[in-house]
Amino acid sequence: MFRRRTPVLLTAALLATGLAGCSTQGPSPGTTTPPEPPKVATPAPRVPAGTAPAEAFAVGVRQLKLNRGGDRPLPVTLWYPARGTAGEATQRNATAATGRFPVVAFSHGLSGRPADYQALLTRWAAAGFVVAAPAFPHTGKGTDGNVLDVLNQPADVSYVLDKVLALDAKAGDPLRGRLATDRVAAAGHSAGGATTIGLFTTWRDKRLAAGVVFAGTGVGVGTAFAGAAAPQLIVHGQADKVVDYAAGKAVYDAVPWPKAMLSLPKGDHGRALLGDGAALRVVSDTTVEFLRWALYGDEAAKDRLPAEAARSGLATLDDRL
Structure with a gap:
């Protein structure tokens, strides 16, 4: 049964206020009626124990042209482990590495x-993950900047996952037989962080086994986490002037599952994610170990998390995993 629309509309208005500072543009003059949420999905089983790849991979990149419903174009960038020498420049349409x-x-x-997050996302791919990153039709660069459309984005991500995971069985596709379709996570930054939270709350996607939220807020999407336990890593700068640190902490406090919060005392709204510096190294290495544990079931990676977070003294970790 659908929830009442009035609370959704109210939170949509709050979302516009809370996230408008992320953008160089304001919301468009017209408003969009947010979608009513679907039923909560059936819980998924926990990821079984395993071992993450010990070696680094070369990284390939390709593009998918998707469109949800015919009026929501969602071009997707795919970064993936590829054959070749680790550490070399990303290769377009490179042959995928052997493995799932x-x-x-x-x-x-x-x-x-x-592309703004390439420095981070290619590190994830080099560690053994396929990263699917859509460009959203109303909140991406060069669009109308309608922040209310964030409430449509959890459904966009679920649609993208439908199409990407289907490549594992698609004859002739370069990623056929290369995707671990039962080991899936969602991650996002700022409005994308809110999108990610929504995938575990109102718009729960049962396939998701874990989440990583960078500088996110629960405004508009709620913090009523639902479904099977899906560990969460919250990453937030304590000097964030766009989405206040307290907003990220409130999300973290509401997570009922295994969780950790990586706090950067001098971190702003996300500069550490966009450039290759010491803070990015701490963030990327910590998130890689979290994903190795959450998606590969690698307990040794979980044990390494505190050391990665503490390296260089740039962050602290509240570890409740």
Whole structure:
């Protein structure tokens, strides 16, 4: 049964206020009626124990042209483990490495694009993950900047996952037989963080085994986490002037499952995610170990998390995994 529309409309208005600062543009003058949420999905089983790849991979990249419903174009950038020498430049349409790799859907922030996060997402791919990053039709760079459309984005991500996971069985596709379709996570930054939270709350996608939220807020999508336990890693800068640190902490406090919060005392709204610096190394290495544990079931990676978070003294970790 659908929930009443009035609370959704109220939270949509709050979402516009809470996230408008992420964008260089304001919301468009017209408003969009947010979608009513679907029923809560049936819980999925926990990821079984395993071992993550010990070696680093070369990274390939390709593009998918998707469109949900015919009026929501969703071009997707796919970064994936590839054959070749690790550490070399990303190769377009490179041959995929041998193996079956977990999938992570990544959602960008307002006025962002997948390429903005390449430094982080290629590190995930080099560690053995396939990353699917859509460009959203109303909150991406060069769009109308309608922040209310964030409420449509959880459904966009689920649609993208439908199409990407189907490649594992698609004859002739370069990723056929390379996707671990039962080991899936969602991640996102800012408005993409809210999108990611929504995938575990109002718009729960039962396939998701874990989430990573960068500078996110529960405004508009709620913090009523639902379904099977899906570990969460919350990453937030304590000097964030766009989405206040307290908003991220409130999300973290509401997570009823195994969880950890990586806090950067001098971190802003996301500069650490966009450039290759010491903070990015801490964030990327910590998130890689979290994903190795959450998607590969690698307990040794979980044990390494505190050391990665503490490296360089740039962050602290509240570890409740």
